[in-house]
Amino acid sequence: MSLRILLADDHAMFRSGLKAVLSTQDDLCCVAEAADGRAAVEETIRLAPDVAILDIRMPRLDGLRAAERILGRPGNTTKVIVLTTYDDDSYVYSALRMGVSGFLLKSVPPEETIAAIRIAHRGDAIIDPSVTRRLISRFASGIAPPASSTEVERLTAREREVLILVAQAHSNTEIARALGIGDETVKTHVSRILAKLGLRDRTQAVIYAAAHQLVAPLPPLPPGSERAGRHRGGARHRAL
Structure with a gap:
């Protein structure tokens, strides 16, 4: 269909x-x-x-x-x-x-x-990953005031790890590889994080993590990396 x-x-x-x-x-x-x-x-x-x-x-x-x-x-x-x-x-x-x-x-x-x-x-x-980097840098640099940590404290240590990796624009597969767990386990953690924090989706999780200063500014993309990505015909964007 x-x-x-x-x-x-x-x-x-x-x-x-x-x-x-x-x-x-x-x-x-x-x-x-x-x-x-x-x-x-x-x-x-x-x-x-x-x-x-x-x-x-x-x-x-x-x-x-x-x-x-x-x-x-x-x-x-x-x-x-x-x-x-x-x-x-x-x-x-x-x-x-x-x-x-x-x-x-x-x-x-x-x-x-x-x-x-x-x-x-x-x-x-x-x-676009470059937009994600700027957005996170903007909040992490203090433009948005940090919110109460009460909600964040509801997360387990592993859920906090997953939230930070999500906020850094890593895919489920990349998170699974970094933490030595399965993709389905990552999905479960993400679902629990969204539920505990009252967030609608992974995009809001990025904003939340940045506003709570859980992530540091990401390094800029290497010079010419976006142009090179287009020449290779690969997708520059990443699902959050």
Whole structure:
């Protein structure tokens, strides 16, 4: 059964190009398009697509406000991915706080957008590693005041280890390898961490760990690493 996708962008040519990319995938189907945020919300309510892809800069209602309305509706099942040409941390933070499942730059290769749709649908979140690094550095440097440690103290020592590794953008497989445990055990730990801390998903766990100063700023990516990643054709983004 195909995943049902809504595309919202005020540039018809961009929508057309992305729709053409989706049409090459047997498991993806564009069920609606919208040229502004208000129409995106209306179409999402009407069709309940599996994933809505929203541009941040749109007339009538911007992508962030549209995402907020979609995700805030009782019983909503649509996952939201936000697209932008602006690599701005304030957009990232606002989008993640709302519970979006992905934050992608419009410049990413088509295969990465396709991967992000599938990742979002299965309940994970995706964000560019370089953005994750800046976000963590921003909080860890003290821009956000540390919160009470009461909730953190509910975590076991192993859960705290897992939370820190999640916040450093490591995959379940990488965490399992680092701690010498199985992938399913990692998933169990992550589920318990989210439940204990009252978090919605792994993306919020990143924000939580940074705000509580559980992680130090990550080192910058090596010079040219992102360019090299694109030349290899590999996905630069990682599911959180």
